[in-house]
Amino acid sequence: MSVRPSRKLAELVAPERPSLHLIPQRPLAQPRSRAHELWIGAHLPQLALEALTGPAHALSGPLAIVEQQGRASHIVAANEQAAHSGVRAGMSVATALALLPHLTVKPRDVHRERALLERLALCAQRFTPRVSLERPDGLLLEVKGSLHLFDGAAKLGASFLAACGACGARPRLALAPTPCAALAAARFGKPFEVMDAARLTGALAPLPLAVLRWSPEALERLARIGVRTIGEALRLPRAGFARRFGREMLGALDRLLGRSPDLRTSFRAPERFRVRRGFLYEVEGHDALLAALAPLIEDLAHFLQARQCGITELECRLGHRHAPVTPCILRLAAPAAHSHRLQTLLAERLMVLPWPEPVRSCELRSGRLVPLPLDTNELWQPGEHGGGGSQAASTDLIECLRARLGVESVHALEIHATHRPEDASRAQLAIGTQPATSADRLAGIAADSAADGAPPWLAYRRPLWLLARPQLLPQVDGLPQWRGPLRLLGEPERIETGWWENNEIARDYYHAIDSSGARVWVFRERVKPHRWFLHGMFG
Amino acid sequence: MLGDPRLASLLNNPAIWRGSSAARTSTVPTGFPRLDAQLPGQGWPQVGVVEILIPHLAIGELYLVLPALAFLSRQPQARWCAWMAPPEGPFSEKGLRPFHACGPLELFAPALTAHGVSLSRVLVVRAEAPLWACEQALRSGACDVVLAWVRRAPARSVRRLQLATERGRTLAFLFRTLSAQTLREPSRAAVRLALQPASGGVRLKLLKCRGGSRGDLLITFSQDLR
Numbered sequence: 129m130s131v132r133p134s135r136k137l138a139e140l141v142a143p144e145r146p147s148l149h150l151i152p153q154r155p156l157a158q159p160r161s162r163a164h165e166l167w168i169g170a171h172l173p174q175l176a177l178e179a180l181t182g183p184a185h186a187l188s189g190p191l192a193i194v195e196q197q198g199r200a201s202h203i204v205a206a207n208e209q210a211a212h213s214g215v216r217a218g219m220s221v222a223t224a225l226a227l228l229p230h231l232t233v234k235p236r237d238v239h240r241e242r243a244l245l246e247r248l249a250l251c252a253q254r255f256t257p258r259v260s261l262e263r264p265d266g267l268l269l270e271v272k273g274s275l276h277l278f279d280g281a282a283k284l285g286a287s288f289l290a291a292c293g294a295c296g297a298r299p300r301l302a303l304a305p306t307p308c309a310a311l312a313a314a315r316f317g318k319p320f321e322v323m324d325a326a327r328l329t330g331a332l333a334p335l336p337l338a339v340l341r342w343s344p345e346a347l348e349r350l351a352r353i354g355v356r357t358i359g360e361a362l363r364l365p366r367a368g369f370a371r372r373f374g375r376e377m378l379g380a381l382d383r384l385l386g387r388s389p390d391l392r393t394s395f396r397a398p399e400r401f402r403v404r405r406g407f408l409y410e411v412e413g414h415d416a417l418l419a420a421l422a423p424l425i426e427d428l429a430h431f432l433q434a435r436q437c438g439i440t441e442l443e444c445r446l447g448h449r450h451a452p453v454t455p456c457i458l459r460l461a462a463p464a465a466h467s468h469r470l471q472t473l474l475a476e477r478l479m480v481l482p483w484p485e486p487v488r489s490c491e492l493r494s495g496r497l498v499p500l501p502l503d504t505n506e507l508w509q510p511g512e513h514g515g516g517g518s519q520a521a522s523t524d525l526i527e528c529l530r531a532r533l534g535v536e537s538v539h540a541l542e543i544h545a546t547h548r549p550e551d552a553s554r555a556q557l558a559i560g561t562q563p564a565t566s567a568d569r570l571a572g573i574a575a576d577s578a579a580d581g582a583p584p585w586l587a588y589r590r591p592l593w594l595l596a597r598p599q600l601l602p603q604v605d606g607l608p609q610w611r612g613p614l615r616l617l618g619e620p621e622r623i624e625t626g627w628w629e630n631n632e633i634a635r636d637y638y639h640a641i642d643s644s645g646a647r648v649w650v651f652r653e654r655v656k657p658h659r660w661f662l663h664g665m666f667g
Numbered sequence: 668m669l670g671d672p673r674l675a676s677l678l679n680n681p682a683i684w685r686g687s688s689a690a691r692t693s694t695v696p697t698g699f700p701r702l703d704a705q706l707p708g709q710g711w712p713q714v715g716v717v718e719i720l721i722p723h724l725a726i727g728e729l730y731l732v733l734p735a736l737a738f739l740s741r742q743p744q745a746r747w748c749a750w751m752a753p754p755e756g757p758f759s760e761k762g763l764r765p766f767h768a769c770g771p772l773e774l775f776a777p778a779l780t781a782h783g784v785s786l787s788r789v790l791v792v793r794a795e796a797p798l799w800a801c802e803q804a805l806r807s808g809a810c811d812v813v814l815a816w817v818r819r820a821p822a823r824s825v826r827r828l829q830l831a832t833e834r835g836r837t838l839a840f841l842f843r844t845l846s847a848q849t850l851r852e853p854s855r856a857a858v859r860l861a862l863q864p865a866s867g868g869v870r871l872k873l874l875k876c877r878g879g880s881r882g883d884l885l886i887t888f889s890q891d892l893r
Contacts, residue, residue, distance in 0.1 A: 525804060533792070533793070537793040541786055590781060645726050646725040666730075667733065
């Protein structure tokens with residue numbers, strides 16, 4: 129383990145020689161402080177490009193990534209050829225296209241950026257267990273303990289760069305005793321390698337404050353008093369700095385120099401469960417298959433229990449002798465971890481799934497693990513002493529019904545504030561399972577009662593059943609017939625609305641009773657030919 | 668007769684077990700005082716199957732149960748009020764057969780709200796096999812009340828539903844066709860009644876009632892529901 133600065137990493141990262149003469153050397157009389165930690169900061173300036181195109185972006189024509197912000201869209205990254213013509217990040221798309229008419233413009237994909245960053249973190253875990261993500265475009269590796277395994281910082285850095293290159297990313301690296309310093313130096317872009325904590329302050333001094341990613345307002349205020357580099361900021365009196373810019377920024381400076389501890393959460397690779405089992409015999413019939421799947425689901429449940437996690441997606445793949453694999457995907461509304469529940473739902477799903485041939489093998493693949501919320505049981509059983517149903521029972525029921533009947537078959541209802549009866553009631557597929565706290569429940573009830581009085585047309589009597597399509601009724605002497613003559617009751621209610629949506633209705637609605645005593649809702653068109661329709665049934 | 672002090676003292680003897688005491692369970696007020704008086708415990712049983720036989724749809728059978736639904740859905744700890752397999756169309760004269768010409772019937776949310784049912788508790792389930800879905804909902808313990816429309820329900824399946832209600836502590840309203848055959852067949856439902864349309868309300872015939880007595884009633888709805 130070496131404490132003397134090694135220049136190899138710096139040379140490797142960038143061919144030009146580092147400007148080390150700027151760093152003031154400490155007098156030899158002072159004892160050299162050994163750093164407890166050594167961090168490699170990795171900054172990915174071209175992450176937006178690399179996430180979309182991989183390493184090939186340098187070979188294609190001029191390319192820029194744009195992000196929509198409000199109504200304007202601006203460039204977030206440009207490849208070398210575009211940059212050569214003057215396209216810079218922060219430019220508006222119109223300006224960039226004016227500079228370079230054949231510029232290819234692609235929208236930014238934040239999800240792919242995040243995925244690439246996580247992939248790089250996985251690569252980095254080869255070198256050290258302590259890797260943390262610095263979203264959106266940085267990684268931190270604590271490498272103090274690994275240096276001797278990889279024969280020094282230079283070789284470790286080279287291996288890491290090679291691993292990143294295989295993933296299609298080219299990060300800029302910096303080595304420093306504190307994570308903030310490593311990251312800031314990596315963002316600056318010049319080679320930076322400090323292993324000695326005592327030399328850190330001097331090495332950081334020439335870096336511009338922008339690498340700390342403080343708010344633009346704060347940076348501007350600092351610039352107005354002539355403070356542009358980290359060294360200049362460090363020279364300001366602490367008390368005054370805290371008063372003017374807040375304790376948080378002072379804390380950031382302290383963490384930068386290692387004066388106050390800086391704790392990082394280590395990245396943990398997302399885990400999945402996957403198990404495959406081949407059968408010695410061909411399985412036919414649902415019951416036999418479920419019995420064969422049961423031990424696999426038990427294993428899955430133990431796996432989940434040990435991690436206190438649940439899954440929201442489970443794929444069961446059934447292998448056959450000749451036919452292609454039959455996939456069966458189970459999607460859950462709430463994370464599940466109990467074998468009984470998973471087994472019940474999978475049984476419902478498999479029940480409606482046809483398979484072409486007997487099953488020779490099966491495989492379970494879980495989706496991403498999600499933390500399981502802790503649940504408490506109610507003191508009272510549902511239905512007694514006002515005890516409500518538990519959240520779990522409600523979710524179970526909805527998932528069980530949906531697994532068998534399909535997602536659209538189970539829904540809640542919501543009122544849409546419109547006069548047109550066809551649109552006033554809508555199916556709501558996102559079913560909120562019951563509110564958890566009693567305060568929520570009371571709020572929900574209060575909102576409902578408020579809704580009761582609100583729309584004025586609620587004062588009119590509406591049928592409980594509405595026909596999906598109004599049914600044309602035959603008429604005799606201008607009066608509607610349905611299973612015999614209909615007796616109209618009371619005054620009509622006129623609904624005339626919707627002309628602004630090209631969906632105009634002009635109707636006179638009547639309550640009516642048919643010859644057998646059924647109460648129905650009929651309407652007569654106000655425009656010729658004045659047809660009669662059946663539209664609803666009272667309960 | 669019950670006012671007789673000698674009879675009252677005799678009935679207080681714990682050795683005497685009366686039929687009506689079996690029904691001392693929690694109940695839900697029906698919203699109709701005359702019906703409350705007829706039912707044991709002054710209301711629908713909170714647990715059990717209530718079988719309602721109707722000649723056809725929309726004679727007022729929902730108005731009969733809506734006050735209870737509104738009451739249950741407004742409880743602070745209310746569970747779901749599930750509508751299983753709402754009928755597919757206006758029933759033809761022959762009974763609960765869908766009238767295919769006009770598409771499915773849809774539950775109309777504003778009307779439910781107008782009757783005081785809290786929409787946040789309403790769950791609609793469309794099922795080809797309503798008995799299966801109904802049993803799942805009843806035994807899950809996630810529902811306060813389940814309404815189901817079934818065309819054919821063998822006596823055995825009604826018994827299954829009754830057992831499921833006891834497990835999930837749920838009230839089930841089962842709407843079935845009124846016919847000579849359904850009137851005759853035995854039923855394990857806690858309450859069984861037949862409805863006939865009447866002016867301003869329904870004529871209710873209590874066919875069976877655990878711990879209560881049979882009887883005929885004329886239920887009149889309030890003026891604005893007629």
